[in-house]
Amino acid sequence: AQSVTQPDIHITVSEGASLELRCNYSYGATPYLFWYVQSPGQGLQLLLKYFSGDTLVQGIKGFEAEFKRSQSSFNLRKPSVHWSDAAEYFCAVVSTGANNLFFGTGTRLTVIP
Amino acid sequence: KAGVTQTPRYLIKTRGQQVTLSCSPISGHRSVSWYQQTPGQGLQFLFEYFSETQRNKGNFPGRFSGRQFSNSRSEMNVSTLELGDSALYLCASSLDGTENTEAFFGQGTRLTVV
Numbered sequence: 001a002q003s004v005t006q007p008d009i010h011i012t013v014s015e016g017a018s019l020e021l022r023c024n025y026s027y028g029a030t031p032y033l034f035w036y037v038q039s040p041g042q043g044l045q046l047l048l049k050y051f052s053g054d055t056l057v058q059g060i061k062g063f064e065a066e067f068k069r070s071q072s073s074f075n076l077r078k079p080s081v082h083w084s085d086a087a088e089y090f091c092a093v094v095s096t097g098a099n100n101l102f103f104g105t106g107t108r109l110t111v112i113p
Numbered sequence: 114k115a116g117v118t119q120t121p122r123y124l125i126k127t128r129g130q131q132v133t134l135s136c137s138p139i140s141g142h143r144s145v146s147w148y149q150q151t152p153g154q155g156l157q158f159l160f161e162y163f164s165e166t167q168r169n170k171g172n173f174p175g176r177f178s179g180r181q182f183s184n185s186r187s188e189m190n191v192s193t194l195e196l197g198d199s200a201l202y203l204c205a206s207s208l209d210g211t212e213n214t215e216a217f218f219g220q221g222t223r224l225t226v227v
Contacts, residue, residue, distance in 0.1 A: 032212045043117070043203055043218035051213050090156065099210040100146060100169050103156035 002027040004091050006104035013081050014112050021076040021107050023091030033074045034092040034101065035065055044090065050074060061085070086111045115139065117206050117219035125225045131192040134222045136204030138185050142217075144210025145187040147179060150201040150221070159202075162187055163210050191224075199226045 005024045013019055025031055032051050036044040048059025055067040065076045074091060091104040118137040126132050138145050146169075147159040158171040162181035179189040185206075191198055201223050205216040 036218075041220075043220045044205075045218070046215055049215070092156075094212045099144065099161055099207075099212060100158040100171065101148075101156075101205075101216065102158070105155045 002031065002093050002102050004093050004102055004104035006089075006091055006107050008107045009105070010108045010110065012110040012112060015083050016080050019076075019078045019081045019085070019109070021089050021091075021109070023074045023076065023104060024072050025074060025091075025093050026072065027093060030069070031093045033065075033067060034094070035059065035063070035074075035076045036090045036092060036103075037061075038088045038090065038106075040087075047076070047089075081109075081111055083111045083113070085109060117204055117217050119202075119204050119219035119222050121222060122220065123223045123225075125227060126194050128194055128196060128226055130194050131190060132194060132224060133188055133190045134202055134204075134224070136187045136189075136206070136219060138187070138204075138206030139217055142206035142208055143185050144207045144214075145181055145185065146205045146207075146210070146216065147187070147189050148203045148205065149173075150203060151197075151199070156203070159189065161210055168210065194226045196226050198224065200224060 003026045034049045035047040050057045050067045088106045088108045090106045092101040120135045144163045146161040150156045161169040165181045176192045181187045201221045203221045204219045207214045207216045
């Protein structure tokens with residue numbers, strides 16, 4: 001069965017610093033991978049997605065993610081964090097032929113001035 | 114265009130009662146999925162509806178049910194509420210619910226069971 005692991009529950013970075021949020025997945029075939037962001041009291045917004053092709057995916061708000069099959073990882077990166085990036089970030093997978101998302105437990109990002 | 118609309122935003126219910134939550138998808142979207150978000154269990158898939166038919170269901174008890182209307186609007190119902198049902202319930206809509214179509218989420222309904 002598919003699963004998603006986000007090893008970091010909480011990360012604190014300084015504004016302007018770079019960011020990397022980790023995501024590992026477990027799935028037999030090539031999965032469809034997503035990163036979502038959730039601000040307090042809000043729903044989820046899609047940052048980026050990977051279906052196939054180029055393993056480096058660009059998303060909104062300056063985020064990117066790299067799919068590494070050998071490591072079963074799909075880490076989210078941003079070169080320079082802004083205070084408005086403070087939120088919770090979820091990695092998710094959907095298996096081929098299915099239509100429901102399996103989410104990781106999330107990583108809460110705090111940005112300090 | 115308007116996004117996914119969930120009503121109400123907040124609800125307080127008593128144990129044993131039942132509750133109905135509503136979700137209006139983005140115009141043209143025919144797939145609606147429901148998720149439960151709690152601090153302990155995270156985000157969990159409840160069920161998905163497409164063209165008024167439940168296509169997929171998560172691992173939740175039968176107290177959780179849903180339906181979809183001909184205009185794609187969806188409702189979910191929870192009967193005999195338990196304290197553990199307190200959660201943020203999120204609805205997501207997509208064009209056809211396939212794995213390569215984007216799901217758009219509503220802001221959720223915060224249910225508190227007392």
